[in-house]
Amino acid sequence: MGTCQALCLNQNRRSNRGTCENASKYHVQLDDELGRWVLRMYNWADNLFPLYGRETLMAQQSYEESALYRLRHSAAHLMAQAVTELYPGSKLAIGPPIENGFYYDIEFDEPLKEEELSKIEHRMRELANLDQPIVRKVAKDVEEARRIVLEECTLGQGEATALYKLQLLDAIPPGEEVSFYEQRAMDKQGKEHLFIDLCRGPHIESTKPIKHFKLMHLAGAYWRGDVKNKQLTRIYGTAFETKEELALYLHNLEEAKKRDHRILGRELGLFMFSPRVGPGLALWLPKGAILRDVLMDFLKEEQVRRGYEGVVTPNIASHRLYEKSGHILTYREKMFPFMEDEEKETFILKPMNCPFHIEIYSSTLRSYRELPVRLAEFGTVYRYEQSGELAGMLRVRGFTQDDAHLFVRPDQLLDEFKGVVDLMMVVLKKLGLSEYRVRVGTKDPESDKYVGHQDNWKQAEAAIMQACNELGLDYEVSPGDAAFYGPKLDLIIKDALGREWQMGTVQVDYNLPERFDLEYIGEDSKPHRPIMIHRAPFGSLERMIGLITEQYAGAFPLWLSPVQVAILPIADRHVGYAAHIASQLLGYDSRQEVEGEQVPFKSDQVDSPQLRVNIDDSRQTLGKKIRESQRQKVPYMLIIGDNDAEAGTVGVRSREDGDLGAMTLAEFVAKVKAEL
RNA sequence: GCCACUUUAGCUCAGCGGUAGAGCAGCUGUUUCGUAAACAGCAGGUCACCGGUUCAAGUCCGGUAAGUGGCUCCA
Numbered sequence: 001m002g003t004c005q006a007l008c009l010n011q012n013r014r015s016n017r018g019t020c021e022n023a024s025k026y027h028v029q030l031d032d033e034l035g036r037w038v039l040r041m042y043n044w045a046d047n048l049f050p051l052y053g054r055e056t057l058m059a060q061q062s063y064e065e066s067a068l069y070r071l072r073h074s075a076a077h078l079m080a081q082a083v084t085e086l087y088p089g090s091k092l093a094i095g096p097p098i099e100n101g102f103y104y105d106i107e108f109d110e111p112l113k114e115e116e117l118s119k120i121e122h123r124m125r126e127l128a129n130l131d132q133p134i135v136r137k138v139a140k141d142v143e144e145a146r147r148i149v150l151e152e153c154t155l156g157q158g159e160a161t162a163l164y165k166l167q168l169l170d171a172i173p174p175g176e177e178v179s180f181y182e183q184r185a186m187d188k189q190g191k192e193h194l195f196i197d198l199c200r201g202p203h204i205e206s207t208k209p210i211k212h213f214k215l216m217h218l219a220g221a222y223w224r225g226d227v228k229n230k231q232l233t234r235i236y237g238t239a240f241e242t243k244e245e246l247a248l249y250l251h252n253l254e255e256a257k258k259r260d261h262r263i264l265g266r267e268l269g270l271f272m273f274s275p276r277v278g279p280g281l282a283l284w285l286p287k288g289a290i291l292r293d294v295l296m297d298f299l300k301e302e303q304v305r306r307g308y309e310g311v312v313t314p315n316i317a318s319h320r321l322y323e324k325s326g327h328i329l330t331y332r333e334k335m336f337p338f339m340e341d342e343e344k345e346t347f348i349l350k351p352m353n354c355p356f357h358i359e360i361y362s363s364t365l366r367s368y369r370e371l372p373v374r375l376a377e378f379g380t381v382y383r384y385e386q387s388g389e390l391a392g393m394l395r396v397r398g399f400t401q402d403d404a405h406l407f408v409r410p411d412q413l414l415d416e417f418k419g420v421v422d423l424m425m426v427v428l429k430k431l432g433l434s435e436y437r438v439r440v441g442t443k444d445p446e447s448d449k450y451v452g453h454q455d456n457w458k459q460a461e462a463a464i465m466q467a468c469n470e471l472g473l474d475y476e477v478s479p480g481d482a483a484f485y486g487p488k489l490d491l492i493i494k495d496a497l498g499r500e501w502q503m504g505t506v507q508v509d510y511n512l513p514e515r516f517d518l519e520y521i522g523e524d525s526k527p528h529r530p531i532m533i534h535r536a537p538f539g540s541l542e543r544m545i546g547l548i549t550e551q552y553a554g555a556f557p558l559w560l561s562p563v564q565v566a567i568l569p570i571a572d573r574h575v576g577y578a579a580h581i582a583s584q585l586l587g588y589d590s591r592q593e594v595e596g597e598q599v600p601f602k603s604d605q606v607d608s609p610q611l612r613v614n615i616d617d618s619r620q621t622l623g624k625k626i627r628e629s630q631r632q633k634v635p636y637m638l639i640i641g642d643n644d645a646e647a648g649t650v651g652v653r654s655r656e657d658g659d660l661g662a663m664t665l666a667e668f669v670a671k672v673k674a675e676l
Numbered sequence: 677g678c679c680a681c682u683u684u685a686g687c688u689c690a691g692c693g694g695u696a697g698a699g700c701a702g703c704u705g706u707u708u709c710g711u712a713a714a715c716a717g718c719a720g721g722u723c724a725c726c727g728g729u730u731c732a733a734g735u736c737c738g739g740u741a742a743g744u745g746g747c748u749c750c751a
Contacts, residue, residue: 103746114681219746220679227748231678234746262743266687275724275742334750381751386677387742389749401751481750490751502751539751571708619708627712641710651710659711 063099067204068241072097074134074203075124075210075239076104077181081195082123083235087112088157092197093164093223093232100249100498101238105221107164112233117215120235124213127193130185131208136201137180145169145178145198152196153180164223165198183207212246213239259496261549262392268554268632270545270562271393280390280397282542287562290612291545292400294560295538296378298430299402302423308376308404313356315380319346325355326451326515330484336384336397353379354485354534357405358516361530366520371530372412376404378541393546394501400541406533407518413531417467417506420535424491424504427537431548432557437492437500438473440464441481450484452511460508460531461487483534485511491539496550501543507534555633555655558675565613565672566629568622570641575617577645581638584665585611608669609676630655638668 063069076095079102083090087108095104139145149169154161172178181203184194204210215237223229240246257263265271270288277283284292300310319338322328327335331351339347350356357375366373380400389395408416428436443450443457450457464487468475475489482488486509490502509532512518519527538544548556558564565585569578587610614634616625622639629637639651649662652671663671 111679217745218680221747222678225748227678231747233679236746273743279742383750386749388677388679388747390743395750399751403751497745505751536751541751543751568711570710573708621707621709621714622711623709624713625711630712637711639710643710653711 068239069097070202070204071209071241072102072239073199073201074207075213075237076102077134077183077195077197077199077203078124078127078207078210079120079215079235079237080104080106080197081127081183081193082120084155084157084161084195085127085193086120086123089161091161091163092153094168095197101216101236103221103234103236105164105223105232105234107230107232112218112235114218117218117235121213121215124210126187128207128210130187130193131206132183132185132193132195133206134181134183134203136203137182137196139178139180142174142178148180148196149198152182153198155194155196168198209241210239212241212243213237214246214250253497256496256498259550259553260392261394261496261546264549264554265393265546268549268562270549273392278397279387280385280395282393282396282398288545290562291556291560292541295541295544296402299427299537300376302426303374303376303404306374306419306423307372308374311357311360311375311377313353313360313377313379314350315382316347316349317356319348321355321359322348322351324515325352325358325512326485327351327355330449330451334383334385336382349382350379351381351383353377353381353401353403354405354512354532355516357403358512358518358532361405361407362516362518366407366530368409368520368522368528371520372406372408372416374404374406376402379403393542393549394495394499396542399543401536402538402541403534403536406535407513407520407530408533409520409522409528410531413463413508413533414467414470416533417463417508418471420506420533420537421467421471421473421489424506424535424537427504428491431544431551433493433548433551435493436503438468438475439481439490439492439502440468440475440477440487441483441490442477442479442487443482444480447480450482452485452514456510456514457482457487460510463508464489464506483507483509485509486532486534488534493547495547501547503539503544503547504537505535505539508532509534556635558635558672561633561635562612563614563632563634564611565636565638566625566632566634567613567615567638567640568625568629569615569617570622570639572617572619574640574642574645575615578615578617578638578640581640581650581665582613582615584608585613585669587611606666606669608665609673611672626653636668636672 073096076097080092080095083104083106084092089109091107093105093107096102137148139148146166146169149162149165150159153165169178179199179201180196181199181201182194182196184192186192215235217236219234219236220231221234222231238246238249240249265288268287269285270291271285272283273279273281274283303310316339319328322335328348335351336349339349356379357377360375361373378400380398382398385395385397390397406416406420428434440461442461465477468489481490486507488505488507491504492500493503494500510529513529513532518530518532520530522528548560556562567578567582569575584606585608587608616629618625620628626637626639633655635655637653637655639653641651644650644662647662649664650668652660652663652668654660
């Protein structure tokens, strides 16, 4: 099956900017065997997870409407049937299809062990082979639905097993159709197998096609996603229509693991963690530190152009500062233990930069003419994340935000907000991140974890929506995802394993200016209150570098690569010429320091940008040196041998395209400049 | 924090009650080599930590820590 067209149709056909609802996309491919166009849905950027095939182009189905979705839904039921047979008395909760498979949440009497999954899988195969017809039944009324849940669904295992199903039934709005799916068959021994489940459907017609599936792993999951509720056992599985698709999925999963930033981070010498330092506290190795520096330089330059001013603030502060900001009230459980001292002031490790920037803003009387004031800082913050949430660089306890706070007049809010979004887009483009989701996090009306007046929130939320609409940005509104002081717009991007992470963020805040009584003197000579915009286009350096490491699979583009050029002398006698080449590329010739020394090589002074170069003078064969540089994903290798020393050339090899032949250094530099 | 799992040499992994193993990396020597692994030798381990069972524990049991996949939370 050859990929003939890279024609990408957005799943929702809403946007041509690469954003979409669940970051999936269709590819149209010509099926060589069948000689017709087929539609395939892939998970985001690099087609790691083909989700289904065999749908015609005309269909234009969503995943939810697809045969695969139904198959997986039925596979979840099949699993539940196997579980109720193997573990009578288990309480079934919910079992939906999900992006790459399905799960079922079940309460077991005894905790389920991972090794038992194969037993369940085995029973599933037996049950599937019985070719049980899957039949939809609709309850006449609520009473009948209740009776079916209590009598039929429990399969004689006791009414207690209907615990969660009853709650689900109660949640169905009155008047809505209540449906059940039943599957039953007699096995060779004449024993009847029966399973009936409260379910909206749809399902496939029989259990027979459920052949290519695998139970993946176990997890705890709170009933209805609420920590206050009981934790159920969730069994994750996946299913496909063909053996090949399942094998491909599993293969791709293995491939995806190879681009895990934790593995690449070690292999490429970018960063590390040590239990002796502490969980979630990263150590940046020299090459990782270069990534940080390069990213910071890039953003600083953009920010200077956009009127930002840099500031620097401390890592700890008096608790009073954070009392005033409301952090201690609403954010305490995420903060590291306080440095308490009965005699003296209590200090706390900073979880957010905003109060410091607010202090700087209010250190002097501000005129309406100097607004907007844009204070930027690469501020390192510490948050006591729950231990189970730490995930390499994507979730750490100490991280550096590319933070800034914009203090603006009401009439400037919209333009400033749009300016920030523009900057975020510039950043995404520069980093090659084209697949993302935009989420507007608003206040959860039920929750009391927010500070400020309702009117402030309404205004801030309206401002964000208006800016998005004016920018033509596709976004979804997510109540409860606001910061405690204001609503926000977040960029959400998936990692190699398909998990979503919040990256860049912009927040509109009327509340902290009020809490800190911020002012500026207006045209009318009277004090007015500014509005704050909090923003971080990367989100954090840790998370962003972890993520782009996965996006690029460690093969960073030239401008970012910690080592841009590896110089590989073929034999020891070429090391001198290699050093000369290196100094040219560094834009600095160390030989100039050695007075009176003869320049032993043909002069080829070039005007090179400062490149990060590394000479491999290990006593290894050329093949080995190339292999090593290739493994380190260095964009360019310059191979230096007798021919080159004589002709004053370098043998250029590219990470992607291999041997490019001999060039003069000037030619190579021109090539590199064009790429940077 | 909760559920499940994992932890043996710098890295990747084997060993699963009876004297700790391999490959790669490292070091030393030989080789000085033209586009993805030269050859040989050497060295490297309180088998995460603490406790228990046993004549005997990487191996079985319990606890702790760190990590992994989820849930909840989030940059």
